[in-house]
Amino acid sequence: MSAERCAIRMRDIHTRFGDTVVHRGISLCVREGERLGLVGGSGSGKTTLLREMIGLLRPSEGQVEVFGQDLHTSDAEQLQALRNRYGVLFQAGALFTDLNVFDNIALPLRELRRLDESLIGELVMLKLALVNLDPSVARSMPWELSGGMVKRVALARALALEPELLFLDEPTSGLDPIASDNFVQLINRLHRELGFTLVMITHDLHTLPDLCDRIAVLADGGLVSIGTLAEVADVDHPFVREFFRGKRARRVLTAAGG
Amino acid sequence: MDAQAKSRPADAGEPPGCTLEQHQTGEVLRLHGHWTLAAVSPRLAELTAELAAHAQRTDLGWDLRGVVALDSAGALLLWRAWGRRRPETLELGDRQQALFAAWETQTTAEPAPRRALRQRLLAGLARPGRAMVEPTRALLLLLGQLLIDSLLLLRRPGRIPWREISATIYVTGFKALAITGLVGALIGVVIAYQSALQLRNYGAEIFIVDMLGFSVTRELGPMLAAIIVAGRSGSAITAQIGVMRLTQELDAMTTLGMSVSQRLVLPRVLALTLVMPLLALWTITAAMIGGIIASELTVGLGFEYFLITLPDRLPVANLWIGLGKSLVFGAVIGLTAAHLGLRVQPNTRDLGARTTRSVVTSITLVIVLNALFSIILREVGFR
Numbered sequence: 001m002s003a004e005r006c007a008i009r010m011r012d013i014h015t016r017f018g019d020t021v022v023h024r025g026i027s028l029c030v031r032e033g034e035r036l037g038l039v040g041g042s043g044s045g046k047t048t049l050l051r052e053m054i055g056l057l058r059p060s061e062g063q064v065e066v067f068g069q070d071l072h073t074s075d076a077e078q079l080q081a082l083r084n085r086y087g088v089l090f091q092a093g094a095l096f097t098d099l100n101v102f103d104n105i106a107l108p109l110r111e112l113r114r115l116d117e118s119l120i121g122e123l124v125m126l127k128l129a130l131v132n133l134d135p136s137v138a139r140s141m142p143w144e145l146s147g148g149m150v151k152r153v154a155l156a157r158a159l160a161l162e163p164e165l166l167f168l169d170e171p172t173s174g175l176d177p178i179a180s181d182n183f184v185q186l187i188n189r190l191h192r193e194l195g196f197t198l199v200m201i202t203h204d205l206h207t208l209p210d211l212c213d214r215i216a217v218l219a220d221g222g223l224v225s226i227g228t229l230a231e232v233a234d235v236d237h238p239f240v241r242e243f244f245r246g247k248r249a250r251r252v253l254t255a256a257g258g
Numbered sequence: 259m260d261a262q263a264k265s266r267p268a269d270a271g272e273p274p275g276c277t278l279e280q281h282q283t284g285e286v287l288r289l290h291g292h293w294t295l296a297a298v299s300p301r302l303a304e305l306t307a308e309l310a311a312h313a314q315r316t317d318l319g320w321d322l323r324g325v326v327a328l329d330s331a332g333a334l335l336l337w338r339a340w341g342r343r344r345p346e347t348l349e350l351g352d353r354q355q356a357l358f359a360a361w362e363t364q365t366t367a368e369p370a371p372r373r374a375l376r377q378r379l380l381a382g383l384a385r386p387g388r389a390m391v392e393p394t395r396a397l398l399l400l401l402g403q404l405l406i407d408s409l410l411l412l413r414r415p416g417r418i419p420w421r422e423i424s425a426t427i428y429v430t431g432f433k434a435l436a437i438t439g440l441v442g443a444l445i446g447v448v449i450a451y452q453s454a455l456q457l458r459n460y461g462a463e464i465f466i467v468d469m470l471g472f473s474v475t476r477e478l479g480p481m482l483a484a485i486i487v488a489g490r491s492g493s494a495i496t497a498q499i500g501v502m503r504l505t506q507e508l509d510a511m512t513t514l515g516m517s518v519s520q521r522l523v524l525p526r527v528l529a530l531t532l533v534m535p536l537l538a539l540w541t542i543t544a545a546m547i548g549g550i551i552a553s554e555l556t557v558g559l560g561f562e563y564f565l566i567t568l569p570d571r572l573p574v575a576n577l578w579i580g581l582g583k584s585l586v587f588g589a590v591i592g593l594t595a596a597h598l599g600l601r602v603q604p605n606t607r608d609l610g611a612r613t614t615r616s617v618v619t620s621i622t623l624v625i626v627l628n629a630l631f632s633i634i635l636r637e638v639g640f641r
Contacts, residue, residue, distance in 0.1 A: 081296075084296060097606045097607050098607055114300060114302055119334065122364075123330065123331060123334060125364065126334070126360060127330075129360070129364055141605075142605070143605045161296070162294055162295045162296075162330065193353075193356050194329070
């Protein structure tokens with residue numbers, strides 16, 4: 001186990017908001033190149049854990065290392081360099097309202113302040129093609145796009161800096177089943193081609209078998225289990241029973257062949 | 259170089275580079291190191307020039323198998339140097355194939371440019387015309403809707419949204435008492451002080467009662483109250499209704515069969531219409547007290563003197579005019595705020611713009627209406 005290379009390593013994470021305890025001692029390792037899904041009931045602290053990995057939130061106790069670098073002892077410059085190595089797809093896309101699609105994707109590239117506009121233009125258009133969007137979308141404003149398109153543009157922006165690590169917050173929420181399937185296929189294709197590490201929060205049982213190599217189950221402030229779908233589903237825990245072996249879950253998972 | 263090494267974490271590894279090698283088939287350029295966006299971007303100009311120089315030689319073979327990491331940015335650099343086609347001899351790793359395949363299929367077409375400046379200017383000139391007509395129409399529609407709503411509610415008094423009305427009165431009225439009182443009192447002080455200084459030159463200090471009484475009750479009190487309410491409550495109403503539109507709460511209400519104009523707009527407009535005269539009265543009182551204190555201190559005309567002379571000098575019609583105007587101001591502020599809130603486009607920028615516009619429009623309207631009232635009522639209320 002110690003030989004495995006961790007893209008993210010969390011050690012003994014405790015998180016408290018006032019009197020509310022969210023995490024009581026979570027340790028986990030996200031292996032390089034894997035697709036890890038975070039699963040848990042609402043209020044189990046999935047989103048909080050993700051925000052701590054991204055560095056948006058500092059845990060009350062514990063250590064977070066991304067690519068072997070401690071998030072909380074790094075200086076601003078090191079953190080910025082680290083941030084350029086990961087991309088985040090927020091749940092609602094978080095596209096900047098004032099910028100059109102092209103400028104939204106170009107923003108991270110422009111912020112590097114080292115690339116000329118023609119290079120940026122070509123990279124942006126390639127990213128658009130990468131997420132299966134038509135070049136004509138480039139001049140649209142975010143509010144003119146459908147939900148699925150917003151997700152694709154947000155994904156293109158998250159991929160703009162060629163990240164080695166990609167965070168997805170409920171990638172398929174708000175999408176219809178067909179759009180959701182397409183999006184899952186898109187993410188899988190990009191994962192194969194670009195070889196990044198994926199960490200995602202998901203509720204969607206349909207996408208779990210397709211989208212995740214390993215699953216981490218959070219409940220009662222702790223990590224109940226981490227492993228492949230089959231391993232995780234065998235754990236004896238009320239949430240796991242309900243989530244993976246409930247009537248609904250059996251129907252979905254057998255249909256998916258998982 | 260030091261700065262670059264620092265901005266990149268230690269494991270960024272070998273920087274991008276290439277070496278010429280002599281093989282039996284000919285010369286081969288071997289690329290090595292990291293050809294990624296992060297590694298390439300600090301030395302962009304240098305690498306572009308170096309690659310371009312090598313690419314001019316058509317007999318040169320390229321070997322990319324020694325490259326540790328390549329991404330689409332690195333591939334783009336090479337692709338551009340090659341003149342957007344593969345060189346005759348090219349050795350690639352498995353993963354690298356896909357990257358160049360992507361650039362091969364990528365059309366170089368840039369997105370359509372923005373509309374020409376002239377077109378945009380012309381469109382901009384045509385806009386104010388439309389910009390005036392459409393909102394006016396919508397405002398009239400809203401006003402009509404509110405009238406219908408009021409009539410409907412009068413026939414069924416049980417459905418009058420009392421809670422909403424009383425909540426709005428509390429927030430826009432009671433909570434504004436401190437600020438309107440303070441502003442009123444200070445303006446009263448300033449007016450009394452300035453008039454006292456001028457009137458003293460003519461020995462006409464006693465007319466300070468008239469100056470203060472007329473200006474504050476007829477004009478300044480209602481205006482000040484209206485401007486403050488437009489700033490603190492008008493903007494809040496626009497933002498609140500605007501956010502409800504963004505979050506589709508308005509759609510939800512409509513679907514539930516609740517009338518947006520009846521449940522949201524009417525109570526706010528009604529509450530503001532009721533609150534404004536009361537606030538104006540309060541502001542007028544505060545201004546008078548401020549003025550009396552100032553005149554006591556500057557020219558020695560005391561509280562008693564004011565109490566005795568004011569009813570003689572200032573016909574009570576002036577107070578009614580002031581309060582009547584406030585009624586109209588309140589309705590106008592409420593209508594403008596609600597109207598702009600209902601028309602917020604579903605994006606964050608528009609919400610801010612409309613909120614600002616709500617304040618500016620209602621203050622402008624208040625000042626314009628005030629001027630109209632002054633002209634219409636120029637014969638009323640003077641001795």
